Each structure stands twice: as structure tokens, then as C-alpha cells.
Amino acid sequence: LDPQYFEAWVNRSVPLNALKRYQEACTSCEKAIALRPNDAQGWLNRGIALNGLQLHQKALHAYDQALTLRKDYAEAHANKGATLQELERLEEAITQYQTVRTLNPEMRWVYGSLLYTQSKICSWDHFDVELQNLSSMIMEGYQAIQPFPILALTDDPALHKVCAQSYGDANYPIQPSLGAIDRHVSNPRVTIAYFSADFHHHATSHLIAELFELHDKSQFRVIGFSFGPESKDAVRERLGNSLDELIDVRSKSDLEIAQLARQMGIDIAIDLKGYTQDSRPGIFAYRAAPIQVSYLGYPGTLGVPYIDYLIADATIIPKEAESYYCEQIVRLPHTYQVNDRQREIASVTMSRSSLGLPETGFVFACFNNNYKILPATFDRWMRILKATPGSILWLFEDNPLAAKNLKIAAEQRGVQSSRLIFAKRESLPVHLARHAYADLFLDTTPYNAHTTASDALWAGLPVLTLMGQSFASRVAASLLNAIGLPELITTTPEQYEARAIELALQPETLIAIKAKLAANRLSTPLFDTPLFTKHLESAYQQMYERY
Structure with missing residues (x-):
């Protein structure tokens, strides 16, 4: 109706960013900027889209343009800080977060982002006081920090749960648009799917690679959903060779990935990311599978009602600690952590x-x-x-x-x-x-x-x-x-x-x-990957039978 409607163009980029349709969001922002080059919001939204495309330097330029137009733009400072943190320019990120604290001390997540970024450079000025303030804010209902950083700052599992619930409610509430999932017909092979951004040279893949190879393919159809960067390294190749399918879903929205998982008849969806970097909890908010499991990547509760199980062991979560977790606890017999016995130790000559x-x-x-x-x-x-x-x-x-x-x-x-x-x-x-x-x-x-x-x-x-x-x-x-x-x-x-x-x-x-x-x-359970695989598969079978 009105192609010159600035607010429509700039606001259109917001849901596009949320849907991870970053290129379209960029185009929408460019239309807005062409109409009003001196409006800071268009530049801010463009920076968010560019950051989603991993074009961090261009994102910084967009944030700087927004801040040139409006120096007290707290949202632009916060987003610039997050991008600088991704680029490991940590001192500059801290400066941005400190500015936000001055401009808008109640802005979501910034209080915790500042303390966490300071901890990354081991800068501990007023640490105890800041941590006490942060803990009080969390318990009072403020969205002061994201869940992953708090795990490293305090040993209070009650605090971790409250933080996870607040974050999950704010960012990844239940999405009922796909409707209730149809009950699957019992099949000889259970279809399990691992979801991760880390199917490449990454700590998670270094642990889990042999598990994929050892899964009993007569009992399980094993799928990988990859929403991480494109990679052709040796780890990615090994994982691809061991899975029935490894599907690249980077360009798809959370809704589209959940739809695909349903169409493929996934029985058990295993989230290997939780609330860590590049995670996609929104996929599970749409209920990608009738059984949804949190495993390995995130050491804590996700605080949401649609993750059914959390895989642990008796040391990790004793019976008396179950109230700190929203999921049903699956305890493997020895340890929750899978390992790869093929990790190579280099034969190199070194000296002290x-x-x-x-x-x-x-x-x-x-x-x-x-x-x-x-x-x-x-x-x-x-x-x-x-x-x-x-x-x-x-x-x-x-x-x-x-x-x-x-x-x-x-x-x-x-x-x-x-x-x-x-x-x-x-x-x-x-x-x-x-x-x-x-x-x-x-x-x-x-x-x-x-x-x-x-x-x-x-x-x-x-x-x-x-x-x-x-x-x-x-x-x-x-x-x-x-x-x-x-x-x-x-x-x-x-x-x-x-x-x-x-x-x-x-x-x-x-x-x-x-x-x-x-x-x-090599004689105890920690590095007995075949034994671990049997225990994990037994857990999957029990989940499936209960369902």
C-alpha cells in the first residue's frame, strides 16, 4: 500500500531476524535506511541481521552508524558489545556493556554479560559484590544473565534453575502452531536424531564421534541435524560417514526444522546444545519429536516444559537434587559422558x-x-x-x-x-x-x-x-x-x-x-565406549517403550 513506509520496512526486519532469514532482514533494513538514512533504528536492525550472517565487521559498522546518530542508544551499545565479544575483542566489549549499565541498568542480560566478559579476562574487581547483586536480581525475577554464564559464576543449582526458567520463558516459550504431535506407530527401528551446531572440529564431536559409529543400526536409525557452520574437516567427514543421514538445516527456521523432523518421523530428538553458543532451543519449543532429550552440551536444566529428559548419572544428580531440574532424570550406570577411544595422542618429541x-x-x-x-x-x-x-x-x-x-x-x-x-x-x-x-x-x-x-x-x-x-x-x-x-x-x-x-x-x-x-x-567404564553405547541405547529404548 505504501512502499515509502519506513516503519514497516524497519519493523519487518525484526521477525525476519527472529526467523533467521537474515539476508531478507538485511534487504528490509536497506530499504528503511534508503528512506531515512539518519534514523538509528534501521542501522541497529541491519547490524543484528549482519551479525546473524556472521558478517561481524559489517555488523560493527552498522552499530557504529547507529551510535553516530544516537550516542545514548543502549540497544546499539549492547549489540555492539555482543559482537565484539564474538570477535574476542573483550576489553572493547566490556566498555560497551559498562556504557549500557549507565544508560539503562535494567536492560535484559547486560548485567550478567558484563560480569561474564570480565571473568573471561580474569578481571575480578568487586567480583563478590557484583555476584551477590546478580544473584539477588535473578531471584527477584530480573532477566539479568543468560543461563550458560551463570553456571561458571555460582554453584547454586536453585539459582541456575530460576535463571533457565526465566530465559526459556522469555525467549523460547512453547510454540503450539504445529499442533499436538501424532502418536507414532511402533517400528522395529527407533529413529533418533541428534541436533547440534558442532558437527565439526569441536569438543562435543570429539567426545561423541565413536558413539555414532557404534550405534546399533539394526535397532536405531540415526540422523544428524546440523545448524552450525559449513565444514569439510576430518571430524565432519567421520560423523557424516557414521550417521544414516547428516542434514544441513542452517538456512531453515526453527519452525521449518521442527516440521522436517516431524515429516521424517523422528521418535527421539536429542539436543546437544542446550543454552550454549549457536544453540537453537526454539526447534524443540515446536515439539520436533514426541520425545525430546537434553544431553551432553549443556550441564544443567533448560527450565522448559518441552524437554522431557535430561541424561545424567548418580554422581551428577543425586536423588535429593532432582528438584533443581525441570526434566525427568535419566541416570546412566557409570557416567553420563560419552568418550571416544580413538582420540589420537601425537608421537612428537617435546621437552620441558x-x-x-x-x-x-x-x-x-x-x-x-x-x-x-x-x-x-x-x-x-x-x-x-x-x-x-x-x-x-x-x-x-x-x-x-x-x-x-x-x-x-x-x-x-x-x-x-x-x-x-x-x-x-x-x-x-x-x-x-x-x-x-x-x-x-x-x-x-x-x-x-x-x-x-x-x-x-x-x-x-x-x-x-x-x-x-x-x-x-x-x-x-x-x-x-x-x-x-x-x-x-x-x-x-x-x-x-x-x-x-x-x-x-x-x-x-x-x-x-x-x-x-x-x-x-582401558579396563574401567569411562573409556569403554561400547558399554556406554549399550547403556545409552537401553535408555532410549525405555523412553520409547514408555511413550
């Missing part, structure tokens, strides 16, 4: 000096992402170093700012910064090989080592953990129980510190633990 390590001295290691290192954990580590002369702490360098801040934090706690050594990112086989030069892996809490703990144990490096109350804080304990090393599980900070110091100062005790790990590596 080539790795940046001193020639002598006990090597504590932690290869977790730096955001998992909270001030309380770092305090413990520094006390451990003080009690073990000549020891060093070998950490993964997620980003240079984190390394710089951790060195400053060490000096502030009376430990020479030279006792912190940082490992750069490496290929997985080489990374696994360098574990041989560490003596003991010191775990983080409340967000444990997950894949990194399995990597360490696979490479023969003992992992010392502090088990907490939440899912994320109990994973390493689950793995240690499954490999027969419960003596490396502690339940108080005092126990954790004392055990680390004991193992560093009593080499015969650590030698005995390493020998036990070597003996248990």
Missing part, C-alpha cells in the same frame, strides 16, 4: 624447555578455559604454590589479557608471576601429548573440567577436583568415579588444597595414583 616449562619442579596444570577460574579458585592455587617450593602452574592461555591479569593477581597474592606458565592453543593430538609433562591437573569450581578432564585422564594425567552442588561442578567427580579414582574427589576447599599439597610433596603417592590410572584407563 620447548613447552616453556622450567627443567625441574612439580608441574600443576589446568587447561580449562580461563572464565572458569574464579578468584576463590585462584586463591587456593596460590596457597598450593606457596606450600610446594619450586612448583609451577601451567595454564591454558585463552586470551593474552587473561594471562596478563592472572600474572598480576599472582604477584598480589605473594607468588612470583614467573611461576605461571601459559600454553597456547594446539591441535588436539599435540595438546594431548603435552599432558605428559604435567604432574597433576588442578580442576576449577563451580564449572569443572568436562572434556578437558577426559582429555587429561585419557593422556594419563590425574585430575584433582572439588565437587560442588550443581551439575557443572560434579562432572569431574563423575569421570573419576567411572575410572576408579574416587581418592581424587574432594568436597571442601580445605581438602582440595591439602590433597594437592600432599601429592606434590609425596611423590610415591602420586606415582601409585598414576599407575592406577594407567591400569584403569
Whole structure:
């Protein structure tokens, strides 16, 4: 009726972005901008669409145009901060989030985004006060932080549940438009489908690859729905060869993917992402399959009524903790985590000096992402170093700012910064090989080592953990129980510190633990992938029979 109608063009981009039809959203914004080049909203919406297309630099330009026109545009600052975070320009992202806090302190998710981004560079100014404020905001009903970051900031599973429910209600409510799903006719083969953005070189695929190969194809038809980036790496090829079908659904909306899953007769839909990066919970809000399961990617409740089951084990979620989860809990017999026995450990010649390590001295290691290192954990580590002369702490360098801040934090706690050594990112086989030069892996809490703990144990490096109350804080304990090393599980900070110091100062005790790990590596359930596969398939069969 009116092709010059600016508001219609600019508003049209909003549902197009929500439907992930980003190119059409861009076109709509370009029409709006042509009509009113000095209106900031058109530039903001264009930035959101460009970000959806992974054109981050162009998205930044669009946000900057919006901010040139309107310097106090809180939404533009927030979206610019999120894009800068994706580009690992973390200091700049923090500046944007701080600006939003000043302009609009109640804007959704920004309070938590700021604290989480600061934790990624190990910047802990006023951390305890900010975390207390954040926790209070969550319990009072404010949408202050997204669910994934809170897992690393606090060990309170009640808080995690409230946060997940708030986020799910706001962003992924039940979508009834497809109607009730028809009851399937019982078939000899159950059709299961794994949904993920990570069917390529990624930690999730490194864990799950052998499971796909071992699934009993006489009992199960196994489909992969991929909504991640296009990839032709070796991992993607391996996964594609082991699935009955691997379907690229990147360009489809959540509704279209759910429709496709229904048309294909998927019996059990397994979400491998939860609320992690590039996740698509909206697919399951439409009820893609009669049985919907959360597994592996997200260590906690999704807080929504349409995820029927959460796969765990008795260590991860004891009976008394079930009230913190909205899903029915499926407990596998040993550990919830699948593993791949084909992970290659490189045969490369290394030396301590080539790795940046001193020639002598006990090597504590932690290869977790730096955001998992909270001030309380770092305090413990520094006390451990003080009690073990000549020891060093070998950490993964997620980003240079984190390394710089951790060195400053060490000096502030009376430990020479030279006792912190940082490992750069490496290929997985080489990374696994360098574990041989560490003596003991010191775990983080409340967000444990997950894949990194399995990597360490696979490479023969003992992992010392502090088990907490939440899912994320109990994973390493689950793995240690499954490999027969419960003596490396502690339940108080005092126990954790004392055990680390004991193992560093009593080499015969650590030698005995390493020998036990070597003996248990292929004789206990943790790396018995065929046994794990049978247990998981039994769980799927029971879900199907109940349905």
C-alpha cells in the first residue's frame, strides 16, 4: 500500500531476524535506511541481521552508524558489545556493556554479560559484590544473565534453575502452531536424531564421534541435524560417514526444522546444545519429536516444559537434587559422558624447555578455559604454590589479557608471576601429548573440567577436583568415579588444597595414583565406549517403550 513506509520496512526486519532469514532482514533494513538514512533504528536492525550472517565487521559498522546518530542508544551499545565479544575483542566489549549499565541498568542480560566478559579476562574487581547483586536480581525475577554464564559464576543449582526458567520463558516459550504431535506407530527401528551446531572440529564431536559409529543400526536409525557452520574437516567427514543421514538445516527456521523432523518421523530428538553458543532451543519449543532429550552440551536444566529428559548419572544428580531440574532424570550406570577411544595422542618429541616449562619442579596444570577460574579458585592455587617450593602452574592461555591479569593477581597474592606458565592453543593430538609433562591437573569450581578432564585422564594425567552442588561442578567427580579414582574427589576447599599439597610433596603417592590410572584407563567404564553405547541405547529404548 505504501512502499515509502519506513516503519514497516524497519519493523519487518525484526521477525525476519527472529526467523533467521537474515539476508531478507538485511534487504528490509536497506530499504528503511534508503528512506531515512539518519534514523538509528534501521542501522541497529541491519547490524543484528549482519551479525546473524556472521558478517561481524559489517555488523560493527552498522552499530557504529547507529551510535553516530544516537550516542545514548543502549540497544546499539549492547549489540555492539555482543559482537565484539564474538570477535574476542573483550576489553572493547566490556566498555560497551559498562556504557549500557549507565544508560539503562535494567536492560535484559547486560548485567550478567558484563560480569561474564570480565571473568573471561580474569578481571575480578568487586567480583563478590557484583555476584551477590546478580544473584539477588535473578531471584527477584530480573532477566539479568543468560543461563550458560551463570553456571561458571555460582554453584547454586536453585539459582541456575530460576535463571533457565526465566530465559526459556522469555525467549523460547512453547510454540503450539504445529499442533499436538501424532502418536507414532511402533517400528522395529527407533529413529533418533541428534541436533547440534558442532558437527565439526569441536569438543562435543570429539567426545561423541565413536558413539555414532557404534550405534546399533539394526535397532536405531540415526540422523544428524546440523545448524552450525559449513565444514569439510576430518571430524565432519567421520560423523557424516557414521550417521544414516547428516542434514544441513542452517538456512531453515526453527519452525521449518521442527516440521522436517516431524515429516521424517523422528521418535527421539536429542539436543546437544542446550543454552550454549549457536544453540537453537526454539526447534524443540515446536515439539520436533514426541520425545525430546537434553544431553551432553549443556550441564544443567533448560527450565522448559518441552524437554522431557535430561541424561545424567548418580554422581551428577543425586536423588535429593532432582528438584533443581525441570526434566525427568535419566541416570546412566557409570557416567553420563560419552568418550571416544580413538582420540589420537601425537608421537612428537617435546621437552620441558620447548613447552616453556622450567627443567625441574612439580608441574600443576589446568587447561580449562580461563572464565572458569574464579578468584576463590585462584586463591587456593596460590596457597598450593606457596606450600610446594619450586612448583609451577601451567595454564591454558585463552586470551593474552587473561594471562596478563592472572600474572598480576599472582604477584598480589605473594607468588612470583614467573611461576605461571601459559600454553597456547594446539591441535588436539599435540595438546594431548603435552599432558605428559604435567604432574597433576588442578580442576576449577563451580564449572569443572568436562572434556578437558577426559582429555587429561585419557593422556594419563590425574585430575584433582572439588565437587560442588550443581551439575557443572560434579562432572569431574563423575569421570573419576567411572575410572576408579574416587581418592581424587574432594568436597571442601580445605581438602582440595591439602590433597594437592600432599601429592606434590609425596611423590610415591602420586606415582601409585598414576599407575592406577594407567591400569584403569582401558579396563574401567569411562573409556569403554561400547558399554556406554549399550547403556545409552537401553535408555532410549525405555523412553520409547514408555511413550
